[in-house]
Amino acid sequence: MVTRVDLENTYEKAKAAVAAATSLQQLDQVRVEYLGKRGKITSVLKTLGRLTPEERKEIGQVANKVRQNLEGDIKEKQEELSSEEVIKRLAAESVDITLPGREHVYGRRHLISQVIKEITDIFLGLGYKVAEGPEVELDYYNFKALNTPADHPARSLQDTFYIRKAGAHPADNDIVLRTHTSPVQIRVMKSQKPPVYIIAPGRAFRRDVPDPTHSPMFHQVEGLAVDKGITFGDLKGTLEEFSRQMFGRESQVRVVARESFEAGIAEGGQQIRLRPHFFPFTEPSAEVDVRCFACGGVGCRICGSGWLEILGAGMVDPNVLIEVGYNPEEVSGFAFGMGVERIAMLLYGVPDIRMFFENDLRFVKQF
Amino acid sequence: MLVSINWLKDYIDFDLSPEELSDKLNLTGTAVESIKHLGQDLGNVWVGIILDIKPHPNADKLSLTTVRIDRPEPLEIVCGAKNIKVGDKVPVATIGAHLPNGMEIKPAKIRGVTSYGMLCSKAELGMGADHGGIYILPDDIEVGVPLTKALLLDDTVIELEVTPNRPDCLSMIGVAREVGAITERKLRRPSVDLAESSEEASAVAVVEIIDPDLCPRYSARVIRDVKIGPSPTWMQQRLEKAGMRPINNIVDITNYVMLETGQPLHAFDFNTLHGGRIVVRRAKNREHLETLDGVVRELDESMLVIADADRPVALAGIMGGGDTEVSDKTADILLESAYFNPSSIMRTSRSLGLLSEASARFEKGTDPNGTVYAADRAAAFMAEFAGGSVDEGVIDVYPKTIEPRQVPLRTDRVNAILGTDISLDEIKNILRRLELEVEVIDGTTEMWVLAPTFRPDLEREIDLIEEIARIYGYNNIRSTLPESSGKQGGLNLRQKLAESVKGRLVGAGLSEVLTYSLMDPNDIDKLQVPKGDPFRWFVRLLNPLNEELSVLRTTLLANLIKVLKYNVNREQYDVQIFEVGHTFWQESGKDMPDEEAMLGIALTGAWEQDEWYEKARSADFFDLKGAVESVLDELDISNWSVRQFTHPALHPGRSAELLIGEESVGYFGELHPNVQADFDIPRTYVAELNFNKLIDNASIQKEFSEIPKYPGIILDIAVLADDSVSNDQVLEVIKAAGKPLLKSVRLFDLYKGKGVPEDKKSMAYSMVFRATDRTLTDEEALDSRDKIVNRLSKELGAEIRA
Numbered sequence A: 001m002v003t004r005v006d007l008e009n010t011y012e013k014a015k016a017a018v019a020a021a022t023s024l025q026q027l028d029q030v031r032v033e034y035l036g037k038r039g040k041i042t043s044v045l046k047t048l049g050r051l052t053p054e055e056r057k058e059i060g061q062v063a064n065k066v067r068q069n070l071e072g073d074i075k076e077k078q079e080e081l082s083s084e085e086v087i088k089r090l091a092a093e094s095v096d097i098t099l100p101g102r103e104h105v106y107g108r109r110h111l112i113s114q115v116i117k118e119i120t121d122i123f124l125g126l127g128y129k130v131a132e133g134p135e136v137e138l139d140y141y142n143f144k145a146l147n148t149p150a151d152h153p154a155r156s157l158q159d160t161f162y163i164r165k166a167g168a169h170p171a172d173n174d175i176v177l178r179t180h181t182s183p184v185q186i187r188v189m190k191s192q193k194p195p196v197y198i199i200a201p202g203r204a205f206r207r208d209v210p211d212p213t214h215s216p217m218f219h220q221v222e223g224l225a226v227d228k229g230i231t232f233g234d235l236k237g238t239l240e241e242f243s244r245q246m247f248g249r250e251s252q253v254r255v256v257a258r259e260s261f262e263a264g265i266a267e268g269g270q271q272i273r274l275r276p277h278f279f280p281f282t283e284p285s286a287e288v289d290v291r292c293f294a295c296g297g298v299g300c301r302i303c304g305s306g307w308l309e310i311l312g313a314g315m316v317d318p319n320v321l322i323e324v325g326y327n328p329e330e331v332s333g334f335a336f337g338m339g340v341e342r343i344a345m346l347l348y349g350v351p352d353i354r355m356f357f358e359n360d361l362r363f364v365k366q367f
Numbered sequence B: 001m002l003v004s005i006n007w008l009k010d011y012i013d014f015d016l017s018p019e020e021l022s023d024k025l026n027l028t029g030t031a032v033e034s035i036k037h038l039g040q041d042l043g044n045v046w047v048g049i050i051l052d053i054k055p056h057p058n059a060d061k062l063s064l065t066t067v068r069i070d071r072p073e074p075l076e077i078v079c080g081a082k083n084i085k086v087g088d089k090v091p092v093a094t095i096g097a098h099l100p101n102g103m104e105i106k107p108a109k110i111r112g113v114t115s116y117g118m119l120c121s122k123a124e125l126g127m128g129a130d131h132g133g134i135y136i137l138p139d140d141i142e143v144g145v146p147l148t149k150a151l152l153l154d155d156t157v158i159e160l161e162v163t164p165n166r167p168d169c170l171s172m173i174g175v176a177r178e179v180g181a182i183t184e185r186k187l188r189r190p191s192v193d194l195a196e197s198s199e200e201a202s203a204v205a206v207v208e209i210i211d212p213d214l215c216p217r218y219s220a221r222v223i224r225d226v227k228i229g230p231s232p233t234w235m236q237q238r239l240e241k242a243g244m245r246p247i248n249n250i251v252d253i254t255n256y257v258m259l260e261t262g263q264p265l266h267a268f269d270f271n272t273l274h275g276g277r278i279v280v281r282r283a284k285n286r287e288h289l290e291t292l293d294g295v296v297r298e299l300d301e302s303m304l305v306i307a308d309a310d311r312p313v314a315l316a317g318i319m320g321g322g323d324t325e326v327s328d329k330t331a332d333i334l335l336e337s338a339y340f341n342p343s344s345i346m347r348t349s350r351s352l353g354l355l356s357e358a359s360a361r362f363e364k365g366t367d368p369n370g371t372v373y374a375a376d377r378a379a380a381f382m383a384e385f386a387g388g389s390v391d392e393g394v395i396d397v398y399p400k401t402i403e404p405r406q407v408p409l410r411t412d413r414v415n416a417i418l419g420t421d422i423s424l425d426e427i428k429n430i431l432r433r434l435e436l437e438v439e440v441i442d443g444t445t446e447m448w449v450l451a452p453t454f455r456p457d458l459e460r461e462i463d464l465i466e467e468i469a470r471i472y473g474y475n476n477i478r479s480t481l482p483e484s485s486g487k488q489g490g491l492n493l494r495q496k497l498a499e500s501v502k503g504r505l506v507g508a509g510l511s512e513v514l515t516y517s518l519m520d521p522n523d524i525d526k527l528q529v530p531k532g533d534p535f536r537w538f539v540r541l542l543n544p545l546n547e548e549l550s551v552l553r554t555t556l557l558a559n560l561i562k563v564l565k566y567n568v569n570r571e572q573y574d575v576q577i578f579e580v581g582h583t584f585w586q587e588s589g590k591d592m593p594d595e596e597a598m599l600g601i602a603l604t605g606a607w608e609q610d611e612w613y614e615k616a617r618s619a620d621f622f623d624l625k626g627a628v629e630s631v632l633d634e635l636d637i638s639n640w641s642v643r644q645f646t647h648p649a650l651h652p653g654r655s656a657e658l659l660i661g662e663e664s665v666g667y668f669g670e671l672h673p674n675v676q677a678d679f680d681i682p683r684t685y686v687a688e689l690n691f692n693k694l695i696d697n698a699s700i701q702k703e704f705s706e707i708p709k710y711p712g713i714i715l716d717i718a719v720l721a722d723d724s725v726s727n728d729q730v731l732e733v734i735k736a737a738g739k740p741l742l743k744s745v746r747l748f749d750l751y752k753g754k755g756v757p758e759d760k761k762s763m764a765y766s767m768v769f770r771a772t773d774r775t776l777t778d779e780e781a782l783d784s785r786d787k788i789v790n791r792l793s794k795e796l797g798a799e800i801r802a
């Protein structure tokens, strides 16, 4: 028959065992020893039925109290131990955060594609669409419809790649590798009514032996706007907006010297300068210089004069409009063209145009 | 066109510096290529006369000269050149001179003899590349004066880039007119004061034009008793500044007047012209002419010649003939001043590969009404500087006068095109500055403009608008943006899809390259491409730069392989690249070649690098296929499949054709080992897919589909099958047998080796079963699996372990 003292002694032992436990596992053993199905305290409670009502009341009260106390002790100890274990586990799990991350390897778009995208995005924002066309073109689209006379030097075998026609007499040479993307303009105008607002990025070919500044293949972006009331002022404004976005602070193109371009403008300088020039398919025509973004227009090793020649442009010649079936008394238009490689070379300091087509991955992945 | 500023000032007054003038010319359409200040670095260079030439005591190749300049004592100068003689006038650089070629003159002992200066060549003076020896100066030059003064070198020469539409600017008077328009000053045309003799030119010479379409006008003068000799120094100097070599007084005068007026002239030795006749006619086929450059040229009837009574004596407008050339013995001159059809001159000049200062002007269009003025001007010079006597009258054959063109111009139109508000008065002012006559139609702002014949480019209203714009100043036109409501910018769907595919490939680890659209046809041999294969349907260039770029690419493979090789050869061993570009082919019987946008991929080297957490892994067929699948996924194409593909360029066991539905859209696989060996590259995987067809098949309609409401049951099976059984075959059976409860199936393990018979493999699949309207019971799922197992064993002879 257990006495109150026995119970209290048991509790004291249990309490000591709880305090001595150093792990959740040990603590659980203590719990089982005293409070498990056959635990020392549980078994006392199980024998209560055999006692007299008075004994049952007294011992029962003590036993229950002891159980409650012990449960409280265990719970307390459990919390203490588990937080210690978490700390230990976390310590064991720590990593060297300076090890390189597992990164998926990405490739790169070619620099020319990136520059074309930059240019394209600007004109998309100005309300233009992108038009494309074949690289092998009829002389008609490449030259004739663009008001280029039959004896124009650009049409010579020295300057333009001609396709050897299967079996035809050499005199019938009327298929060329397009020398600019302007034939796309003709194709677009012939296929739709005005208004037309397009740019035509793409490959073009000239019969140049490759050297640091020449390549038989290069990329161009041509633009065309034909609508009622288009003016030379609109051409200027459009090219100014383009150059501000392309070469100014908002450009994604990563060029350190950009600030000087902005500074040059801020001092009241023009962003662009137009010089009259001659192209067969535009009149009036202009060569367009952009304020040098390396020096801001004071003159440097890259630009010499403070200006960089970037574009050719002009009002679409009435002969071209007539050729595509538009009425030059009703609509007018402007057109412009720029060499993508040249712009990329100037912006990024690429020294040799041939690098674009060698595709050394150490070059491709720089940008 | 090289323009001496001093010479230009003969015709126009302006007080701009050469730099200021150049800026203005640049901004009005005459590009200035260079500005060269002459006479710089020619301090301490004098005109000297050679008094004595002795052999150098210690050196065979040197001589010791005594030269007098403007000093009391003559100078002793050692000289190596042989083209000097006593009495020659030569440039002498004295101690202290800093020559343009960087040379500094100091007293120097040359082989034991002290030399107190240097006799100079043209090259040493920065006056050209003439290395023929010491520059022998003209005889009439004053000894002792500074060379810059003697040679009128206190001058600046600007080089103009004259656009092909402005032949009038190929003359000093034309440039002066342009400068006058810019600076609002009046041009001074030199007046000609010509004293004629009483003998009539038409009495001794006859001009006949047989082909007036090619030669609308021929004017000629006869000048007698000329004495051939050097032209005056000032004229020689002006020719030199314009880049022409002085020859003799007669030739120099024709060149000088051409430079001045833009009208090319030709002087015949009149006494060599048979019959005193000039006949302007087409050449006969296989007629020959020896031109002034000593070349005998075979002519044909497309070419225009100047003939005498018997034979051709000049290639009209391009070059004179040797037989009738002015020589030291020439006494009488027939001076030609003609207007030729520009395109005829251009064609002949091109077909003979013969360019001259004259043809360059004729082919762009000279002034048909300027022939007599130029002839008179030259004749007057011949009288003055060659002692000639000018016969009375110009023989002038001009069957149909070419009148100045009347061009209509509307003020409103000017402003509508330019976006300006230029007044009628301002327009009139600008046009008159350009020497265009303006006649305003009463009560309107419209006008007739008379375009002079020296401006063949002014034919249409728009040509006049351009003139107004450039003189008004492009940079004075206010900038605006088009105000249209008709602008709807943006990429179209195909363009967006194309961009997203390229972005996805970049995301998959591939870098974009751009290669020439041209290729080397020999690379097709290296690809083991058989005869007749479409890869050989070359589009050939008529005029390639070289064999390597002589055909348009029929495949992207060759150029991609070359990029890969280029990198591998430079220690870039891991190459994962793609290109989207056109390929081209020529179908026989078709005129126009075809072209198509293709996507090419090439992989070699490590796909995964050695990392601290895993070992490196080389790219293989399935990395390639993964890249292809990523494209299909980007475009949401699901109805694709692959089948075995055979091409001599590819490894027969590791290549596949990609089909979308029934349509082939390309192939991918490992390059054949022989091809790898031929190109000398490591193991390489390539793909070439039809980019347009891929985009055609993009599925752009996406719709929400219900997220499963009831849980599914996942069951795995392992299929032990013959090696020849493909994953696709297994999947097909599983999917067919699993209907309708099987929702998805995925291969998650593939095993060959221990525990699996030699010619078999074990493929483990994970399957998800689910019903859409209730929670599936285990029995239902197991039942479905049993059906699958039965079908697999029946149809593929496979053994299944559940």
Ligand SMILES: [Zn+2]
Residues within 6 Å of the ligand: A292, A293, A294, A295, A296, A297, A298, A299, A300, A301, A302, A303, A304, A306, A307
């Ligand atoms: Zn600069």
